[in-house]
C-alpha cells in the first residue's frame with residue numbers, strides 16, 4: 017500500500033461540555049478524493065479546523081506524507097502542505113483575482129522581506145514567475161479572463177473557484193475543500209465537479225466536506241460519516257450509502273442520502 021498523504025488517528029476536540037470530535041481516524045491515500053459528510057453540527061468543520069491549525073486538538077496524532085506535523089498554526093500547516101478553502105469564502109475582496117492567487121504562492125517563495133524591500137533582481141524574477149504561475153492557475157480553474165477583476169466583483173461560483181486556485185498555488189500535498197458547492201446552482205455544480213475531477217487526474221489528493229450528498233457520492237473514492245462528533249461509518253461511497261447507522265443519522269436529521 018502506498019504511503020498515506022494524510023494519516024490522523026484519535027482526533028478529539030471538546031468545547032466546554034460538548035464533545036465535538038471523539039477519536040476520529042482518517043487515512044487518505046495519494047490521488048484519492050475523500051469525502052467527509054454528516055448532518056448539521058456533526059463536527060465536520062471542527063475536524064477541518066483541527067487538522068488545518070485553526071483549533072487546538074485535545075488529542076490525536078497527525079501525519080502528512082509520512083512525517084508527523086503539528087497542527088498548531090495555520091501558517092505551519094500550509095507550509096507542511098495542506099491548503100484549504102472555507103465554507104464562508106475568505107478572499108481579499110479588494111485585491112484582484114490574480115493578486116489573491118499570488119498571495120497563496122508566497123508560502124513557497126524564497127526571497128524574504130529584505131528582497132521585497134530592496135526589490136532585488138532575485139525578488140523581481142521570483143515575482144514574475146509567481147505572476148505567471150498565478151495566471152496559469154486562474155486559467156486552469158476557468159477564470160483566467162477575470163484575472164484583473166477585484167475578487168468581490170466575481171460571481172459566487174467564480175469566487176469559490178478563485179479560492180481553489182489560491183489553494184493550488186501553495187502546491188499542497190492535500191487540498192481541503194470546505195463545502196465547495198455551497199450556494200452554487202446546478203450548472204455551477206457540474207462545472208465544479210469537472211474541476212475537482214481534473215485536479216484529481218492531475219495527481220492531487222483532495223479532502224472535501226460537502227452537504228450535497230449526491231455530489232459526494234459521485235466524486236469520492238472513500239467517505240467518512242460523522243454524527244455528534246463520532247465516526248459512524250467509513251468506506252466507499254456505495255458502502256457508506258447502505259450503512260444503517262448512516263441512513264438513521266440522516267433520517268433523524270430530516271434528510272436522506274440519495
Ligand SMILES: Nc1ncnc2c1ncn2[C@@H]1O[C@H](COP(=O)(O)OP(=O)(O)OP(=O)(O)O)[C@@H](O)[C@H]1O
Pocket residue numbers: 031034036054055056057058059060061062063
Ligand atoms: N468555536 C466553537 N465553540 C463552541 N462550540 C463550537 C465551536 N465550533 C463548533 N462548535 C460546536 O461543535 C459542534 C460541531 O460543529 P461543526 O461546525 O464542526 O459541525 P459541522 O458538521 O461542520 O456542521 P455544519 O454542517 O452545520 O457546518 C456543534 O455542536 C457546534 O455548535
